[in-house]
Structures are given as C-alpha cells and as structure tokens.
Amino acid sequence: MTTDTAAISVRGLRRRYxxxxxxxxxxxxxxxxxxxxxxxxxxxxxxxGKTSTLEVIEGLHRPSxxxxxxxxxxxxxxxxxVRRRTGVLLQQSGFPGxxxxxxxxxxxxxxxTGARPVAESLVRVRMDHRADTRVRSLSGGEQRRLDLxxxxxxxxxVVLLDEPTTxxxxxxxxxxxxxxxxxRGRGATVLLTTHYLEEAEALADRVxxxxxxxxxxxxxxxxxxxxxxxxxxxxxxVEALPDRLPARGVxxxxxxxxxxxxxxxxxxxxxxxxxxxxxxxxxxLEARTATLESVFLDIAEGALR
Amino acid sequence: xxxxxxxxxTGLARYNALLLSRNKMAMLYGVVLPLAPLALLLSTPEGxxxxxxxxxxxxxALFPVYYNVLSQFVNRRDELVLKRLRTGETSDAELLVSIAxxxxxxxxxxxxxxxxxxxxxxxxxxxxxxxxxxxxxxxxVLFTAFAFWTAAWTRNAxxxxxxxxxxxxxxxxxxxxxxxxxxxxxWVDLTPGAAMADLIRTGWFGFGEPGTERTxxxxxxxxxxxxxxxxxxxxTALAIWLAARSMHWEPRT
Numbered sequence: 001m002t003t004d005t006a007a008i009s010v011r012g013l014r015r016r017y018x019x020x021x022x023x024x025x026x027x028x029x030x031x032x033x034x035x036x037x038x039x040x041x042x043x044x045x046x047x048x049g050k051t052s053t054l055e056v057i058e059g060l061h062r063p064s065x066x067x068x069x070x071x072x073x074x075x076x077x078x079x080x081x082v083r084r085r086t087g088v089l090l091q092q093s094g095f096p097g098x099x100x101x102x103x104x105x106x107x108x109x110x111x112x113t114g115a116r117p118v119a120e121s122l123v124r125v126r127m128d129h130r131a132d133t134r135v136r137s138l139s140g141g142e143q144r145r146l147d148l149x150x151x152x153x154x155x156x157x158v159v160l161l162d163e164p165t166t167x168x169x170x171x172x173x174x175x176x177x178x179x180x181x182x183x184r185g186r187g188a189t190v191l192l193t194t195h196y197l198e199e200a201e202a203l204a205d206r207v208x209x210x211x212x213x214x215x216x217x218x219x220x221x222x223x224x225x226x227x228x229x230x231x232x233x234x235x236x237x238v239e240a241l242p243d244r245l246p247a248r249g250v251x252x253x254x255x256x257x258x259x260x261x262x263x264x265x266x267x268x269x270x271x272x273x274x275x276x277x278x279x280x281x282x283x284x285l286e287a288r289t290a291t292l293e294s295v296f297l298d299i300a301e302g303a304l305r
Numbered sequence: 306x307x308x309x310x311x312x313x314x315t316g317l318a319r320y321n322a323l324l325l326s327r328n329k330m331a332m333l334y335g336v337v338l339p340l341a342p343l344a345l346l347l348s349t350p351e352g353x354x355x356x357x358x359x360x361x362x363x364x365x366a367l368f369p370v371y372y373n374v375l376s377q378f379v380n381r382r383d384e385l386v387l388k389r390l391r392t393g394e395t396s397d398a399e400l401l402v403s404i405a406x407x408x409x410x411x412x413x414x415x416x417x418x419x420x421x422x423x424x425x426x427x428x429x430x431x432x433x434x435x436x437x438x439x440x441x442x443x444x445x446v447l448f449t450a451f452a453f454w455t456a457a458w459t460r461n462a463x464x465x466x467x468x469x470x471x472x473x474x475x476x477x478x479x480x481x482x483x484x485x486x487x488x489x490x491x492w493v494d495l496t497p498g499a500a501m502a503d504l505i506r507t508g509w510f511g512f513g514e515p516g517t518e519r520t521x522x523x524x525x526x527x528x529x530x531x532x533x534x535x536x537x538x539x540x541t542a543l544a545i546w547l548a549a550r551s552m553h554w555e556p557r558t
Contacts, residue, residue: 058392080396088392094384098327099320110316111395147389154394 007158007189008034008057012066015052026052028213029066032191034206039180039190041200043292044210045300050193051091053210054162057191058088070158084113087156089148091163091193097136101127101146104135105153112154121149126175140167148176152183159183161192165199177203197293207292211299221292228290228298230264232271233257235283242274256284264289309399317395317403321377325407331376335369335408339415343422351427353517355510356480358428359502361419362441363476366448366501369411371472374452376465377404383461383556391554405449416441429510432519433526436508440530443537444501448476450544457551497540500533507533 015027027049034040044050055061057068059075059082068075075082095104102118109115122128125145135143144167151159164180165173180203183190194200200207201221209217209224217224229248236257241250247267248260261267268287275282288294325331342364345357381387381404390400416437424430431437451472459468479498482490493499506512507529513520521529 060388060391080394083392083394090385090389090392092385093389093392094386095389096320096324096381096384096386098324103320103323107317107320108393111313111390111393113394150389150393 005036006033006069007036007071008032008040008191009069010053010057010066011068013053013056013063013068014065015049015056015061016064025064026213027056027064030210030213030215032208032215034189034191036189037184037187038205039184039192039203040206040208041204042191042193042208042210043195043197043200043296044193045195048210049213050210051162052213054091054160054191054193058086058090058160059083084154085157087151087154087159089151089159089161089164091166093147095135095143095146098134100132100134101138102131104146105149108150109153114155115153116155121153124152124179125149126172141169141172144168145172145176148179152179155186155188157188159188159190159192161190163193163195165194165196173199197291197296201292209296209299216299217295224295225290225292228295229260229262230267230287230289231294232259232261232264232268232285232287234285237280237282239278239280242270245274246270309396309402313395314399314403314406317390317399318406321403322407322410325373325377331373335373335411336415338368339364339412340418343419343426346423346426346428352429354423354426354428355506355512355517356502358419358423358509359505360480362416362444362501362505363480363498365412365415365441366444367473367476369408369415370405370445371448371452371455371476372465372469373408373411374405374449375455375459375469376462377408378453378456379459379462379465382456382554385556387554397552397554401453405452409445409449412445413441429519431509432511432521433508433523433530436504436526436530436534439534440501440504440508440537443534443541444497447497447537447541447544448472450541450548453548454544454551457548457553460557495536497537500536500540503533504530504537 010030010032013027013030014025016023016025018024030053042050042053056063057070057075059079062076070082071085073082099107102122105118105121109118119128122131125148127142127145127149130138130142135146138146148164151161161180165176168176177199180190180192192203204221206219207221207224208215233256236252236255241257245259245267246261246263248262251258259267259271264287325335339361342357342360345360346354349357387400391397420431455468455472459465475496476498478493479496479500479502482493482499485493507521508526511519511521511526
C-alpha cells in the first residue's frame with residue numbers, strides 16, 4: 001500500500017437513531033480521509049457525534065447513509081478480513097470482572113491472529129505488576145491500559161481509539177501518547193477521538209473538528225489555528241479607542257475589550273503606540289495567537305458555523 | 306456469520322467456564338439443581354423412575370443451559386464485554402457458541418452421570434441409548450436458543466428472574482401432563498417438556514403409550530420416538546428463528 005492512499009475513508013456518512021418523531025441524527029454528513037501511516041484526531045465536545053462516527057468505522061453499526069471503507073474494505077460486509085487488521089479501543093467497554101489481567105489478555109489473544117505474547121503486551125502498557133489482579137479491582141486508568149493492550153495485541157495496521165486517555169493520570173497519558181506515536185513509527189494508521197486539545201495538538205498529523213454531527217474544520221493543528229484570528233484583550237479604558245485600528249473586529253466582553261486580528265504584531269503595535277501617545281493605561285493586557293483551543297472553544301460556543 | 310474457528314470458540318469457552326466456576330451461585334444452580342431429582346429414585350419402586358429421569362433432563366436443560374446462558378449473556382452484554390469482543394476477530398456465531406458451551410457441557414455431563422446412577426438404584430439401562438443421546442442434544446440446543454431469545458427482552462440480570470418464567474413454565478408443563486383433562490392434555494403433549502418426557506419413557510424404558518410397562522423392543526423405540534422428536538425439533542427451529550431475529554449485543558436502554 002502506498003502512503004498517499006487513505007487507509008480510512010468516509011463519505012457522506014449519516015447515522016440516525018430511532019424512528020419517526022423520536023429520530024435523532026447524530027452524524028449529519030461526515031467526510032473523512034485518513035492517509036495511511038498518519039495519526040488523525042477527531043476532536044469535538046461531548047455529543048458532537050465522534051463516537052457515533054467511530055462505531056460505524058469500527059463496523060459495529062451500519063451507516064444510515066453514506067459509505068465507509070477501511071483498508072478498502074467494508075467493515076460490516078467484510079468483517080472477517082477487516083478485523084484481522086484493525087485494533088479497536090471503545091470509549092466504554094468491559095471485561096469480565098472475575099478474570100485476572102493476565103487471563104483477560106490470554107482470552108483476548110486467543111481470538112487474535114498473530115497475537116503478541118501476553119507478557120510483552122503487559123509490559124507495553126506497564127501492567128506487568130498487576131498480572132494476577134482481578135479486573136474488578138483495577139482502577140479506571142488501569143482498565144483502560146488493559147483495554148489498550150488488547151487493542152494492540154495483533155499489531156494492527158489500522159488503530160481506532162475512542163478517547164484513549166480519558167481517565168488516565170498525566171504520567172500514563174504521556175505513556176499512551178508515546179505508544180501511539182510508536183504505532184505510527186511502524187507504519188500503522190491511527191484515528192482517535194479526544195476532547196483534550198493538547199492531546200490532538202501533541203499527537204495528530206491532522207485534526208478534524210466535529211460539531212453537531214458535522215465536520216466544521218479540518219487540517220493540521222497549525223493550519224486550523226492559522227486560519228483563526230489572534231486576540232488582544234484588556235480592561236476597557238475610559239478613553240475611546242482609535243477608529244482606524246487595523247483589526248478584524250472590536251468587541252466588548254463585560255468590562256473588557258476584545259480585538260480580533262489576523263496580524264497580531266501589527267495591530268498590537270498600533271494599539272500600544274496609541275496608548276503611549278495618549279498616556280492610556282491598558283490594564284490586564286493580554287495578547288495571544290490563535291490556538292487549537294481558541295478555535296475549538298469558538299466552535300463549541302457556536303461562534304463558527 | 307460464516308464458519309466457526311474451533312480454536313477461537315473453545316478458547317473463549319474455556320474462559321467462560323472459568324468464570325462460571327468462580328460464580329458460586331451459578332455453580333449451585335448449574336450442578337446441584339439438575340442432580341437433585343435423581344434423589345427421587347431412592348424412594349420410587351425399582352423400574353418406575355421415568356418421571357425422575359425426565360425431571361433430571363428438564364432441570365439440566367433449564368438451569369445449566371437456559372438460565373445460565375441467559376444470565377451470562379445478559380451480564381456480558383450489560384458489562385459491554387460482548388460489544389468489546391465484537392470489535393475483534395471473533396464472529397457472532399463463535400461468541401454465542403462459546404457462551405453456551407460450558408452450560409451445555411455441564412448438562413450433558415449430568416445426563417451421562419444419570420445413567421450409572423439410575424442403574425445402580427435399580428432402574429433398567431437405556432433401551433435405546435441413541436434416542437437418549439439425540440434427545441439430550443436437541444434439548445440443549447433448544448434451550449440455548451430460548452436463552453438468547455429471552456435475553457433480547459431482558460433488561461438486566463435481575464430481570465432474568467422474571468423473564469425466564471414463561472420458558473421455565475413451558476418446560477415444566479409437560480411433566481404435569483397427567484394432571485390435566487384429556488382435551489387439554491393433547492395440547493400439553495406438544496410442549497417441549499412433554500416431548501422430552503415422552504422420549505425418556507419410550508427411548509430409555511420402552512413404555513408403550515400410555516402405560517408403564519415395557520411393551521416396546523429396541524426396533525419399536527425408533528418409531529415411538531419419531532413423533533416427540535419432531536415436536537422437539539420444531540420447537541428448536543422456532544426458538545432459533547426467534548433468537549436470530551431479536552439479537553441485541555448492546556445494553557437495552
């Protein structure tokens with residue numbers, strides 16, 4: 001497979017729950033293309049439709065409309081062939097509480113073609129010291145790591161991770177990030193969902209931001225934040241601001257003024273020059289370039305559609 | 306759902322058996338309840354243990370198989386274990402068979418143990434062991450399918466105590482056939498429980514209808530077994546059809 005082909009492609013995906021008046025459309029026409037050998041993050045608030053989208057890619061549900069191809073195959077119709085090459089971590093899943101960690105991994109490995117040795121999988125997620133502990137007594141984070149070890153047992157070509165680090169402490173989160181980077185390092189394709197912005201920023205080659213069942217922004221983290229204005233914020237002074245400030249817009253936010261600009265340095269210079277000349281004190285002054293976070297928050301607040 | 310991988314199915318079944326063995330209550334239901342009716346043989350006159358043996362078979366179908374498979378399926382479904390396994394290579398058929406196997410194996414072991422115990426307590430050996438074996442196998446498939454169908458409309462593991470009622474009644478009804486007036490009896494005889502009891506009376510004991518005397522020889526047992534076997538197989542086909550069209554892998558909300 002060449003690296004410029006999409007390992008996962010989704011076209012016009014819609015997913016509807018229920019029927020009649022109670023019907024709810026969680027996914028409303030999603031297009032996605034995840035190039036082989038890359039990490040993509042599907043970012044969105046709770047209820048944006050990330051998990052609903054991922055479950056169709058995983059082959060657990062059929063799309064109401066549209067099509068999904070994983071490695072060129074239909075995840076429902078070609079289930080057997082697809083599953084051999086994919087590893088899945090569900091947002092919520094379970095293992096029988098009465099089995100030990102090692103037993104759980106053995107059970108799982110028994111279902112996987114070409115499974116890694118259990119001992120190796122345990123070390124990989126730093127769970128070797130918990131091998132004989134019953135799953136019931138694991139912490140949420142430990143269960144998550146066990147689940148991840150299962151997902152990666154068959155060294156899959158495509159890895160689908162639904163909120164892989166939710167519930168993990170910061171140290172385990174870094175471990176998991178390194179693990180995910182390692183997957184890309186050996187040529188696997190990773191699609192993950194997250195609502196942690198720093199996670200998307202730290203890991204993903206590409207980010208798709210989802211809101212209310214649609215993808216509203218796509219690109220590299222830099223592209224996405226680059227398209228977005230920088231902001232300058234300060235306590236609104238008594239003096240009126242100059243009329244011809246080079247900016248996209250000026251707005252009031254409580255007792256503060258917020259200026260949006262595409263050229264932060266230029267706008268800031270003009271503002272500070274004016275303040276200096278007129279001896280104006282700009283209290284609480286704050287200037288920041290757009291980050292994935294500010295884009296995301298704007299979308300979540302419905303400012304961007 | 307295509308061919309089963311034997312290794313994958315038995316591998317999963319092994320862990321289901323391990324889980325069953327770690328659940329004291331399920332083991333009590335699965336082993337003690339089906340063996341208990343054999344104690345009746347101690348108090349019945351020699352050679353008239355057909356009812357006790359039919360009850361043993363019914364209990365084996367109801368507890369290690371029906372109730373156990375039902376509660377295992379509902380538990381695993383609600384714990385999202387089934388959903389998790391379905392993201393992997395395991396096929397739906399492999400998943401279902403692996404859940405059923407430990408209980409079915411227990412039930413078949415009970416049926417096997419029943420033979421020497423019954424003989425030791427003065428009952429005759431099975432006249433036609435093939436009929437006994439086939440009865441056992443078809444019965445276990447039937448009650449496995451009933452379990453998966455019941456699971457589809459069972460909200461959670463506690464609810465299984467109620468939702469299992471109708472099938473348990475259906476199974477036990479056949480045992481009480483004689484207590485009903487003749488008009489009703491004709492219909493009761495078409496229940497799976499009655500067919501099972503019939504097959505024990507003819508296949509094991511060689512009783513001709515409706516007596517308790519051995520009037521059949523080995524060759525006769527085949528013909529006598531045909532009608533109740535057809536009843537049992539028809540129920541099995543119905544149960545499989547019901548189960549297949551109502552499969553739910555994720556918790557009921």
